Amino acid sequence: MKPARFKYANPKTLNDALSLRAEYEDESRFLAGGQSLLPTMAFRLAQPEILIDLNWLHELNYVRLETSGAIRVGATVRHREMQVNRLIIDHQPLVNEAVFQVAHQQIRNRGTLCGNLAHADPSSEMPAVMLALEARFHAKSIDTDRWIEAVDFFLGVFETALEGPEMLIEIELPSMPERIGTSFMELSRRPGDYAMMGVAVVLTLNKDGTCANCRLAFCNASDTAVLAPKAMASLVGKPVNEETVRAVANIVQTELDPPDNINASSAYKTHLAGVLTRRALLKAVERASGGARAAA
Numbered sequence: 001m002k003p004a005r006f007k008y009a010n011p012k013t014l015n016d017a018l019s020l021r022a023e024y025e026d027e028s029r030f031l032a033g034g035q036s037l038l039p040t041m042a043f044r045l046a047q048p049e050i051l052i053d054l055n056w057l058h059e060l061n062y063v064r065l066e067t068s069g070a071i072r073v074g075a076t077v078r079h080r081e082m083q084v085n086r087l088i089i090d091h092q093p094l095v096n097e098a099v100f101q102v103a104h105q106q107i108r109n110r111g112t113l114c115g116n117l118a119h120a121d122p123s124s125e126m127p128a129v130m131l132a133l134e135a136r137f138h139a140k141s142i143d144t145d146r147w148i149e150a151v152d153f154f155l156g157v158f159e160t161a162l163e164g165p166e167m168l169i170e171i172e173l174p175s176m177p178e179r180i181g182t183s184f185m186e187l188s189r190r191p192g193d194y195a196m197m198g199v200a201v202v203l204t205l206n207k208d209g210t211c212a213n214c215r216l217a218f219c220n221a222s223d224t225a226v227l228a229p230k231a232m233a234s235l236v237g238k239p240v241n242e243e244t245v246r247a248v249a250n251i252v253q254t255e256l257d258p259p260d261n262i263n264a265s266s267a268y269k270t271h272l273a274g275v276l277t278r279r280a281l282l283k284a285v286e287r288a289s290g291g292a293r294a295a296a
């Protein structure tokens, strides 16, 4: 099918883009990489009156290291940049590892990280990664400017905390302390497919090797990316080994209640969540212990 007729605008400044959004509100859509929006329009599930193309906003095309050690990624930065950018590879290995699971290279060449997050598909990898990392989202409109914590950003299937005329202009990935290990694992039917189940792990160790903090975030386990707070808390203060990790995985399996979908039953997804948690935690502790912050 072809999209319904629409107008097209290619503003050259953020201010102009936000003004257009304020003018057309819900009758408009921001066009980032178009990898989710254009298929939706082709099926006429979305029929915006006007597309506001973000690709000319060069001021939002950055990956920047802040003095705090945090990394900021602007709205027009593509998935591919998460694969090759030295700042991401060195400072945000979880993002770098997970992005290779997002779709296919052609889609990563075009799709953007912020577009992916604004789209808020519960099967997507990156929302879970943002939850695990405790990322922050910078939302701006002509009249407002605010930061939203990852845990408050994803509200439901394709639903975020962005309000009316707001644009997601950048995200902030917090700095990684010492003795931290991360890991992302998923299972999908074919390479490039959305995950049947996926887990993002951020594990921080105390000097004595016990767990100081553990974050476990899952994709395709609910209407949004979700954390498993009971499982996370259960590991704190304990050594991270086969036995404790297996216990955490068992808690995950009782804590999550993933819906059935065409690719996998709830029971199978629950089983996968346990297996992936165990494997990803063991990988994360290996990386944390070795001081290996790189994904590979």
Ligand SMILES: Cc1cc2nc3c(=O)[nH]c(=O)nc-3n(C[C@H](O)[C@H](O)[C@H](O)COP(=O)(O)OP(=O)(O)OC[C@H]3O[C@@H](n4cnc5c(N)ncnc54)[C@H](O)[C@@H]3O)c2cc1C
Binding pocket: 029, 030, 031, 032, 033, 034, 035, 036, 037, 038, 039, 075, 101, 102, 103, 104, 107, 110, 111, 112, 113, 114, 115, 116, 117, 118, 119, 123, 124, 125, 126, 162, 166, 167, 168, 169, 192, 193, 194, 195
């Ligand atoms: C075959 C195929 C396989 C895929 N597999 C995966 C996968 O395995 N995992 C995965 O995560 N994704 C997958 N995707 C989706 C892909 O990653 C998209 O790139 C991503 O979901 C959207 O990014 P985009 O930049 O293309 O956004 P667009 O399609 O341009 O926009 C998506 C939505 O977000 C809005 N939007 C975009 N940018 C902003 C912004 N800055 N502020 C506010 N709203 C904004 C748009 O208006 C639109 O509603 C797949 C896509 C295809 C076609």
